[in-house]
Amino acid sequence: MARTELEILRDRSREIACAVGLPVSIVELGAGTATKTGTLLNGFASRQMRLKYFPVDISSAALDHAKKRVRLDCPGVVVKPVVADFGDGFGFLKNIPNRKLVLYLGSSIGNFDWNDATAMLRNVRERLSPGDALLLGTDMVKPAEILVPAYNDSKGVTAEFDKNILMRLNREFGGDFDLSSFRHIAEWNPLRSRMEIYLESLRTQIVKLKALSLAVRFNSGERIHTENSYKYTLQMIEQMLCVSGFKLEKSWFDRRKWFGLHLARA
Numbered sequence: 001m002a003r004t005e006l007e008i009l010r011d012r013s014r015e016i017a018c019a020v021g022l023p024v025s026i027v028e029l030g031a032g033t034a035t036k037t038g039t040l041l042n043g044f045a046s047r048q049m050r051l052k053y054f055p056v057d058i059s060s061a062a063l064d065h066a067k068k069r070v071r072l073d074c075p076g077v078v079v080k081p082v083v084a085d086f087g088d089g090f091g092f093l094k095n096i097p098n099r100k101l102v103l104y105l106g107s108s109i110g111n112f113d114w115n116d117a118t119a120m121l122r123n124v125r126e127r128l129s130p131g132d133a134l135l136l137g138t139d140m141v142k143p144a145e146i147l148v149p150a151y152n153d154s155k156g157v158t159a160e161f162d163k164n165i166l167m168r169l170n171r172e173f174g175g176d177f178d179l180s181s182f183r184h185i186a187e188w189n190p191l192r193s194r195m196e197i198y199l200e201s202l203r204t205q206i207v208k209l210k211a212l213s214l215a216v217r218f219n220s221g222e223r224i225h226t227e228n229s230y231k232y233t234l235q236m237i238e239q240m241l242c243v244s245g246f247k248l249e250k251s252w253f254d255r256r257k258w259f260g261l262h263l264a265r266a
Helices: 002-020 037-045 060-073 091-095 114-126 144-151 157-173 234-243
Strands: 025-029 052-057 100-104 133-139 182-189 194-201 205-209 214-218 223-230 247-253 259-265
Touching: 002 037, 002 133, 002 247, 002 259, 025 037, 037 052, 037 060, 052 060, 114 133, 114 234, 133 234, 144 182, 144 194, 157 182, 157 194, 157 223, 234 247, 234 259
Parallel strands: 025 052, 025 100, 100 133
Antiparallel strands: 133 259, 182 194, 194 223, 205 214, 247 259
């Protein structure tokens, strides 16, 4: 998915900049280390002098890396990191001057249920002014034979990632989960348009969490629901944006239409 999104950013960054309109300040929610963002910033910087970029993340260490990366990749961009926890809202958007483009890339929106996704986007919209814009990344609906292997690969990478939840419970709460007695399961739920990830108990067992003075019984075949990842059609995206106070203006896709970037206006 990351490579697919980068393909769109690489091929369409100048077109996106033209559609957004200039001048603009760019704000990236959950920027992390801004691994892909430089490609988009260069597309804007080629058309706008003194482009300002505000990466937002809860991790100051990640933002330090982002600042160094962007300064190296995009020397003309002014980087102003913002340390913020989205759980406290999006009040920081009001402190960013001029017309804004808010980036929410990487299909992070797919980790939220519908109500939570629209609530989050609505909270962002409430902090924006008319004419401000949002560039939203989404993973698109694909056949199950493509989706399922992506969440349950033959090398067991996703299974190991899923079981890391049990490792953390053992480490942080004094648990005694036996990782070998759970298996990773990935299923496509077409009715809810989402991938559902589970850890299934391979036997009847009792797991203890000492720090919580808790003992949990698992029957054989009983599951822990660990993750959802929503996939979207264009109609779903348009509806989600509409109820959140945005109007969809334009979408860009990779050549297979597996991933999309969507420009919406406040």
